[in-house]
Amino acid sequence: MTNEEECELGDMTPEEFREFGYRAIDWVADYLKDTERWPVLARTGPGETKSQIPSVPPLESESMGDILDDFERIILPGITHWNHPAFFAYFSITGSAPGILGELLCSALNVNSMLWKTSPAATELEEVSLDWLRQMLGLSEEFWGIIYDTASTSTLHALAAAREVVPGLNAREDGLCGSNVPRLRLYASEEAHSSVEKAAIAVGIGRRGVKRISVDEQFRMNVEALESAVEKDQRKGWHPFCVVATVGTTSTTSVDPVKEIAKICSKHGLWLHVDAAYAGAAALLPEKKWVLEGCDLADSVVTNPHKWLFTPIDLSAFYCRRPDVLRKAFSLTPEYLKTESGDGATNYMDYGVALGRRFRALKLWMVIRFFGQRGLQKRVRQHMSWAKEFAAWIDDSPRFERMAPTPFSTICFRAVPPDMDDEHLDRFNEKLLQAVNETGEVFLSHTRLHERFTLRLAIGNLKTRRDHLERAKELLVKEIEELSG
Numbered sequence: 001m002t003n004e005e006e007c008e009l010g011d012m013t014p015e016e017f018r019e020f021g022y023r024a025i026d027w028v029a030d031y032l033k034d035t036e037r038w039p040v041l042a043r044t045g046p047g048e049t050k051s052q053i054p055s056v057p058p059l060e061s062e063s064m065g066d067i068l069d070d071f072e073r074i075i076l077p078g079i080t081h082w083n084h085p086a087f088f089a090y091f092s093i094t095g096s097a098p099g100i101l102g103e104l105l106c107s108a109l110n111v112n113s114m115l116w117k118t119s120p121a122a123t124e125l126e127e128v129s130l131d132w133l134r135q136m137l138g139l140s141e142e143f144w145g146i147i148y149d150t151a152s153t154s155t156l157h158a159l160a161a162a163r164e165v166v167p168g169l170n171a172r173e174d175g176l177c178g179s180n181v182p183r184l185r186l187y188a189s190e191e192a193h194s195s196v197e198k199a200a201i202a203v204g205i206g207r208r209g210v211k212r213i214s215v216d217e218q219f220r221m222n223v224e225a226l227e228s229a230v231e232k233d234q235r236k237g238w239h240p241f242c243v244v245a246t247v248g249t250t251s252t253t254s255v256d257p258v259k260e261i262a263k264i265c266s267k268h269g270l271w272l273h274v275d276a277a278y279a280g281a282a283a284l285l286p287e288k289k290w291v292l293e294g295c296d297l298a299d300s301v302v303t304n305p306h307k308w309l310f311t312p313i314d315l316s317a318f319y320c321r322r323p324d325v326l327r328k329a330f331s332l333t334p335e336y337l338k339t340e341s342g343d344g345a346t347n348y349m350d351y352g353v354a355l356g357r358r359f360r361a362l363k364l365w366m367v368i369r370f371f372g373q374r375g376l377q378k379r380v381r382q383h384m385s386w387a388k389e390f391a392a393w394i395d396d397s398p399r400f401e402r403m404a405p406t407p408f409s410t411i412c413f414r415a416v417p418p419d420m421d422d423e424h425l426d427r428f429n430e431k432l433l434q435a436v437n438e439t440g441e442v443f444l445s446h447t448r449l450h451e452r453f454t455l456r457l458a459i460g461n462l463k464t465r466r467d468h469l470e471r472a473k474e475l476l477v478k479e480i481e482e483l484s485g
């Protein structure tokens, strides 16, 4: 083989990389400057993107210029712009420039932080940045942290750890099949996220092993109902082992009474996992520290910096007071990965299902440093104060009613034109949501509360300004008028 042929087998040349790298960064800078150029919600129909892409892979090399052109021409129209400042659906999330640069450097390094040795700085930065975040949220220093991809994965690991400490059950070695232990039962409120049930499916508890506990009028877990369910199950031969409390439920952002739940857990020997995927970020603020009250009594807590802390998806922070249990549940080291023990170094692969691990801590570290604690606090506080204003506007208008309290930055409401029964109101609000979203200027989502179709507006984007909320109000009013004829 000639030298030239050998060169052809390598990567893009450094000169080309520089050229296209600059082009990509320029594109990103323009995109972030003016995301409002695009309709927030993608307008492509099913299959429309796919139909523009060859169904067989290219045999020969294609030019990076063409590939980037196609990114703009084919891919972009099928993108729903989570970066749009009027993206108010689900939990509105944004990345941020420091987070994007962190992702770029992370993929450039392409390290795998499975062991300390396979990239010492990646492991140590994960330890430090999670400890920073722990301090920022005011969680006890007894909590040890690990980064997983999503809250769903974090909760899966919480349930596996909870299962590991059930006396008389050796799930790690024996599995659950054919074992003689009573059926395990876990408790979560009716408003808890579906990821709890999925985790139960994955760790062998099954959906029937999940007992949904009723909520009060403000959608918080009913503590008396929890305790009586636990006691009733014990009498009936179930083995209660875990409670998942939610701080910031997905529908209404309600906060379960964690402190009271913790008392019941301690009395009955249950693992307490707290799902604070979205609302945990509020605990950055001194005036909102209460939201994690009682969490120091929990065995594990999850919060997602990729939700309301300006970190590009994915990054879920999982805190556990009993990392030894997590390690016991998952460590399984093949010979070729054994390292000298006794150096005190953390090998994160021992604490979860995944062997390979991205260097996610890099972006979190960059986000925290770039904004600083104060900068993060100001932004989260701003979102909550706008939500308060929006909620007040809803409350003051006879056209609307609020469907749930607004403790954070998410408002649940519906339109209430006069003389309409609930069934018609449901249909009216469905149409209203559709009409408002079709403008392409804003994107809201919905939920069902007390069986009623409810609109949801969540504020969490770094680029949202007050005029975006004003525009949302205008559009709501205008569409109500049009629908009412």
Ligand SMILES: *Cc1c(COP(=O)(O)O)cnc(C)c1O
Pocket: 091, 149, 150, 151, 152, 153, 193, 195, 246, 248, 249, 250, 275, 276, 277, 278, 304, 316
């Ligand atoms: C968003 C959310 C989840 C799921 O988070 P993923 O990271 O997407 O798995 C779980 N619980 C709550 C309360 C959430 O808000």
